[in-house]
Amino acid sequence: MANKIFIKTFGCQMNEYDSNRIFDTVKKIGFSKTSDQSDADCYLINTCHIRDKAKEKVYHEVGRVKKIFRNKKKPILVVAGCVAQAENEEMLKREPYIDIVVGPQSYHQINSLISNYKMDRKELTEFETEDKFDYLDRIKNTSSKVSSFLTIQEGCDKFCSFCVVPYTRGPEYSRSFEKIILEAQDLVESGAKEIILLGQNVNAYSFEGKSKVYRLSDLINELEKFTEIKRIRYTTSHPRDMTDDLIECYSKSKKLQPFVHLPIQSGSDKVLKLMNRGHKVEKYFEIHEKLKKISSTIKFSSDFIIGHPGETEKDFNDTLNFLNEIKFINSYSFIFSPRPGTPASNLDLIDHEVAKDRLIKVQKILFKYQLEHNESFLGKKIDVLVENRMKKNQMYFGRNKYLNGVIFDGNDTLIGQTVKIKIDKVNQNNLFGKIDPNSDMKAA
Numbered sequence: 483m484a485n486k487i488f489i490k491t492f493g494c495q496m497n498e499y500d501s502n503r504i505f506d507t508v509k510k511i512g513f514s515k516t517s518d519q520s521d522a523d524c525y526l527i528n529t530c531h532i533r534d535k536a537k538e539k540v541y542h543e544v545g546r547v548k549k550i551f552r553n554k555k556k557p558i559l560v561v562a563g564c565v566a567q568a569e570n571e572e573m574l575k576r577e578p579y580i581d582i583v584v585g586p587q588s589y590h591q592i593n594s595l596i597s598n599y600k601m602d603r604k605e606l607t608e609f610e611t612e613d614k615f616d617y618l619d620r621i622k623n624t625s626s627k628v629s630s631f632l633t634i635q636e637g638c639d640k641f642c643s644f645c646v647v648p649y650t651r652g653p654e655y656s657r658s659f660e661k662i663i664l665e666a667q668d669l670v671e672s673g674a675k676e677i678i679l680l681g682q683n684v685n686a687y688s689f690e691g692k693s694k695v696y697r698l699s700d701l702i703n704e705l706e707k708f709t710e711i712k713r714i715r716y717t718t719s720h721p722r723d724m725t726d727d728l729i730e731c732y733s734k735s736k737k738l739q740p741f742v743h744l745p746i747q748s749g750s751d752k753v754l755k756l757m758n759r760g761h762k763v764e765k766y767f768e769i770h771e772k773l774k775k776i777s778s779t780i781k782f783s784s785d786f787i788i789g790h791p792g793e794t795e796k797d798f799n800d801t802l803n804f805l806n807e808i809k810f811i812n813s814y815s816f817i818f819s820p821r822p823g824t825p826a827s828n829l830d831l832i833d834h835e836v837a838k839d840r841l842i843k844v845q846k847i848l849f850k851y852q853l854e855h856n857e858s859f860l861g862k863k864i865d866v867l868v869e870n871r872m873k874k875n876q877m878y879f880g881r882n883k884y885l886n887g888v889i890f891d892g893n894d895t896l897i898g899q900t901v902k903i904k905i906d907k908v909n910q911n912n913l914f915g916k917i918d919p920n921s922d923m924k925a926a
Contacts, residue, residue: 487513488522488557490543493530495717496680497563499631501528504562504589506621511593520550524558524596529565531646531821540565544577558599560584560592564650568823586636586651590616619661623668628869628898629713629881630674634662634701635681640720642747643758643826644787644818647682654682656689659696663704666711675898676713676867677705684716685723699727706737712900713867713883714738718745718785721761724769733776740777741811741884744769745785749804750797753790758825763804770808781855781884782808786815788844789837791829793818798840805847811855811884813848817841849910856886856908863918864888866903868896887912 487508491501504526505515516522525547529540540561547559560582561573567585574583582595590613623632637652638645666677679701681687687698694700698716705714714737721744731738744766748754751762773780786801817837820827831837859882866880866888878892880901889912890903902918 484512484514485523486516486521487524487526488516488519489526489528490519491528492536492539493528493563495631495678496633496636496682497528497530499633499680500563500586500589501526502631503621503623504528504592506624507589507592508596509624510621511597519547520554522557524560526560526562529561529563531564531568531650535819536565537569540573541577544579548579558582558596560596562586562589562592564646567650568646619658619665623665624672626672628673628867629676629678630669630672631678631680632662632665632669633657633680634698635684635687638682639686640683640722640760641758643756644790644821644824646821646824649823651682654686656687659689659691659700659704662701666705666708670708670710673898675711675900676715677711679714679716681716682718683720683723685719685725685728697725697727699725699731702728702731702735702738706735711737715741715885717743719743721746721759721766721769726772729769729772729776732773732780739883739885740780741783742773742780743783746804747785747787748790748793748797749801750793751800753793753797753801756792756826757787757790763800767807781811783810783812784808784814786813786844786848787818788815788841789832789834790818791826791831793832793840802843802847805844805851809851810848812852812886815841815844815848853908853910855884856910856913859886859905859913860908861905863902863904864913864915865900866890867900868892868898870897882913889914890916892917 487505489501489505491497508524513524519525527540527543530536544559551557558581559579561580562584563586566573566583570583570585573580581599584592584595635654635656637654638647639654641648669677679698685698687701689696702714705711714735724744732740746766747757747759749763754762770782818831820831864882866882868878868880870879871894872879872889877889878896880888882888888903903915904918905913905915907914
């Protein structure tokens with residue numbers, strides 16, 4: 483009987499990709515995936531260190547596992563991901579229930595760690611990105627999702643003052659151009675219609691081939707040739723790496739979606755300098771203007787950290803003005819939370835109530851433009867790539883070109899196809915509608 487693994491994933495899309503690849507790996511030693519936590523022989527927690535109290539959330543989850551298996555045989559408990567990288571030996575000391583701690587660059591050794599865990603509780607958190615991808619490149623990506631993630635780049639050399647990524651994911655590393663395309667082929671063969679290229683700094687992708695240095699734009703142009711691929715996206719990008727060749731893709735590509743997630747973090751040049759972002763607000767406006775000249779239909783989303791140490795009322799007002807200039811259609815915003823080991827963690831925090839009040843004001847503006855954007859679809863027929871049937875209400879879920887979730891009544895034959903949906907209701911997060919009976923489905 484095959485052993486069963488349950489994988490719980492916290493955090494970003496890259497962690498989702500990593501969890502899928504971890505499963506592709508452990509299948510080689512006889513594990514099958516289970517959705518029943520209590521049925522697991524191995525319980526793997528893939529962690530994220532970006533958000534507040536990330537470490538404590540891991541220990542809370544370990545506590546939940548203890549309760550689930552109180553009267554059952556204990557599973558092999560693996561803590562993977564960025565918290566594992568940051569805490570490593572400390573986790574094994576603090577929580578004896580944890581058997582294995584493995585960082586993001588050591589997943590290629592996870593089979594050996596699980597197979598031999600009884601010999602000794604272990605942690606493996608070396609930065610060996612190239613070895614990891616050399617190993618994973620030999621294992622077929624079996625993700626069967628309509629919209630599939632594909633990691634092309636990991637790590638970061640930017641060293642923003644608030645960010646732990648350079649310490650948990652290591653320096654920037656770009657995968658082989660040829661091997662990325664081969665993995666894309668695997669995803670297409672498994673049913674992918676949309677490819678989302680991933681990286682901590684995805685537009686910093688740079689791989690030196692035999693005849694040229696390949697950039698993100700080259701990957702987009704190559705994926706464009708796959709007839710089965712209908713949509714191409716990428717995330718997360720950095721303003722410093724938004725090069726003209728990438729911007730030009732928006733004028734040439736028919737599959738690159740007109741939605742740009744480009745985090746700025748603050749609308750104040752002073753705060754951007756404190757954050758060590760390496761660019762000014764003016765640079766962001768230049769990128770915005772170039773893309774809008776290509777097509778007025780291109781929309782933006784971003785990330786904002788509110789209440790960064792040193793942020794004054796003037797700095798905050800600069801951010802508010804910036805929001806009203808760009809009119810983002812979907813963004814993430816958080817109060818600054820110091821991450822241990824980062825330069826900003828040593829700075830004096832601003833008053834929490836002040837930061838909280840500022841966040842409320844920012845989100846009020848962000849949500850206003852998000853809702854206005856969603857309301858602009860009311861009564862209109864839009865193209866939706868159908869991804870799956872929803873478990874709770876048996877409705878169907880897909881996304882439009884701007885990554886808006888669209889919920890409607892349908893059937894399983896629609897999954898993987900692009901259909902026309904007439905939108906009759908919206909809220910802040912989703913669009914709702916019905917299949918247009920007068921239009922033909924687009925084969926996908």
